[in-house]
Amino acid sequence: MSSERPWLAHYPAGVPAEIDLDEFASINDIFDSAVQKYRDKTAFISMGKSITYGELERLSRDFAGYLLGELKLKKGDRVAIMMPNCLQYPIAILGVLRAGLTVVNTNPMYTARELKHQLVDSGASVLVVLDNFGNVAQEVLSQVPGVRAVTTGLGDMLGFPKGLIVNFVLKHVKKMVPDFDIPGAVRFRDTLTLGRMHQLPEIRNTPEDLAFLQYTGGTTGVSKGAMLTHRNLVANMQQAASWVGTNVKLGEELIVTALPLYHIFALTSNCLVFMKFGAANLLITNPRDMPGFVKEIKSVRFTAITGVNTLFNGLLNTPGFDQVDFSRLHLTLGGGMAVQRAVADKWKQVTGVTLAEAYGLTETSPAVCINPLDLRAYNGSIGLPVPSTQVCIKDDDGNLLPMGEVGELCVKGPQVMKGYWQRPEETDKVMDAEGWLKTGDMARMDEQGYFYIVDRKKDMILVSGFNVYPNEVEDVIAMMPAVLEVAAIGVPDDKSGEAVKVFVVKKDPALTADAVKAFCRENLTGYKQPRFVEFRDELPKSNVGKILRKELRSPAQA
Structure with a gap:
């Protein structure tokens, strides 16, 4: 069955069966090419402040200069980033990657216990943390010696006087920034000034270099780092871009990024895929504030949005959302959890755009299947496997099951992780000698190659x-x-x-x-x-x- 790939006959027009894996060697190459083509185009917008691709190039270069020149980090060292969506995020991750280092994405809502596990397990050398979570970082860093801290306020990249006002309001009016004291911590803005003084050496990331350690629970409950290489992410970016790129306008897209960039879905689909298109990312710092979220998207004519079912449902139930301008919207992608039919139907009714469901895992960078974007209506499936991807259904003994039968969904492709960081026995549980990844999800395939999740094998x-x-x-x-x-x-x-x-x-x-x-x-x-x-x-x-x-x-x- 894996060799037949019946889904290819049902691919949308213009989507290739295979992607060009050699077009880019690393995420850095994708970024360099975007900067050359779209230097003066807006790359990211946050709280009304925007930065261009050219500015992002300069700022991320300065941060890379700090990591290498001031902190003397060596190729492959890990840098943990603990921030919500704000301008510092793309600057930091691109700076880390351009320095030849590895990003450890860290959920800012982690408790001290969870943060400590991740810093110790990853062996991170640096933690970049937003002031709002500085008290948790202070508690943990006192127990984990050797981790340098970089701290930043939400307003720090918003310019004068707005940045000062935002930081003042958050700390003194909304009381959202607790007091903390981390000895030796350096401010993010100061790292950029210091880094500017250093020449950035010629860094060549190879496809096999680790780009991200992306932590995921796994069945054992202890959080494990999925090793995602530059090749994994470049491949998935090419796979998703070939799928959604047939109807994008280069240099003119505006994608709403409400899912956190520390989550693999937004990281790949919004940050990387749309970077290739020269798009602007509208960063939503606090999507839980639904009235504020709706107000923000009312001020722009966005072309794409990604989210999870609960996010779409929340928007649909927020007063004023039906008055948003959807005239340019052509792409809505749902993933991370099952999209409910009632939500998909109402989304289509209000926005005029089909909510296309996709499926992926942290371990697959993440996209495995996506529904065709010209779908007339919600179909209950997770879609067709993306280019250069094999998907099959196996029984508990590893035998291939025929069409229509329910078994474990297994995936093979260039986007599948290298394995779990320093946990070979955990890697062996989910990956076989041929490179098939067992997802732990029970599914079936129909005669056209569409896959349907039936239930989860794990107790997750x-x-x-x-x-x-x-x-x-x-x-x-x-x-x-x-x-x-x-x-x-x-x-x-x-x-x-x-x-x-x-x-x-x-x-x-x-x-x-x-x-x-x-x-x-x-x-x-x-x-x-x-x-x-x-x-x-x-x-x-x-x-x-x-x-x-x-x-x-x-x-x-x-």
């Missing part, structure tokens, strides 16, 4: 497009002295797709649900925290004493 819980691994939630709650046993499952939720529910057997009869939730607030990012806590006298177990989550799940689902 998907909250608003973010993976929550039950083991991690259970490990945290199990640290409470008053808890005897705990199990976590996902339950359906209208807003977030799924929500976390935990079943707890008490050791101390005085334990309350509020106490469990409070403990989780201290130790888990918001989306991982249990919404529901149910106490039980005992939990269902197998004959070897393993807690059976599926038995807890069946009544919960009903």
Whole structure:
């Protein structure tokens, strides 16, 4: 079946079966080519301030100069970046890559426990952090010696006087910036001044060099770094660009980037793919503020937007969204979690544009399948495999299954990660000798080569497009002295797709649900925290004493 590729006969016009893997050796090459073609075009817009491709080239060069000239980092060293969408983000990631280093994307909502694991596991030399999260960084950096800190305020790249006003309001009016003190920390703006004084050596990234360590939970619950090379990301950028590029206007696109750039979906689809097109990225710093989000997109005539189901649903339910100017919008891409039919139908009705569902994983940089963009309406599938990609359905013994039968979705292609950082045994669990990646998702393929996700093999819980691994939630709650046993499952939720529910057997009869939730607030990012806590006298177990989550799940689902 993998050799037949029935989907090729149903590719949209102009999409090739294979991509040119050798056009660019690295992400740096893509950026250089964009700068040559679109130097004076807007590259990124944030809070009303825009920077051109030429300015981005200069600023990222200055940051690279700081990392190499001042900090004396060596090729392959890791730099962690902990910021929401703001102008500093693209400057920092491009600076890191242009210096021949590796980016470790870090969720700014991480608790101290989660941040410490990622810094220690990745062996990061530097942490670039927004002031709003400086208190968490302070706590962790005191325990992880040798990591240099670069700090920045949200307003720092917005110019005078706007930047000063934004920083003042955030700290003193909205009280969103807690006090912190990180000894030896350098301000982001100062790194640019210092870096400017250094000549940037000729850096040649090879296709096999690590571009990103992109952390993902994996079934074991401990967060693992997927090793994404320049080749992986360049390949996926070429695959996605060939798919969406048939109806883009070079140098004229404006894409709304509300998903965080630290998430692989926005990083590849918005930042890299649209960089090749010379597009402007409108960065939304806080998409949870839906009225503010709608106000921001009302002021521009955007051409494309990516998001997860909950984001589209939120916009559709925000007053004023139906008055936005959609006259130039031609691309809406949904991924990260299943798109619901009701949301897709309403999106089409309000915007006039089909919400095309795509499917991918952190481990595949991320795109595996995308629906044709000329689709008349939502079809419930995750689409067709992108060019140069093989997808098949296998049973538990690794045998190929015939069309229409449900089994595990497996992927092979140039976008598949090198493996998990320093975890060969975890890599071996998901990748076979031939390069097939087991996704852990149960799916089927129809006769035209469209794939449909049926269910997840793993016990993973998907909250608003973010993976929550039950083991991690259970490990945290199990640290409470008053808890005897705990199990976590996902339950359906209208807003977030799924929500976390935990079943707890008490050791101390005085334990309350509020106490469990409070403990989780201290130790888990918001989306991982249990919404529901149910106490039980005992939990269902197998004959070897393993807690059976599926038995807890069946009544919960009903």
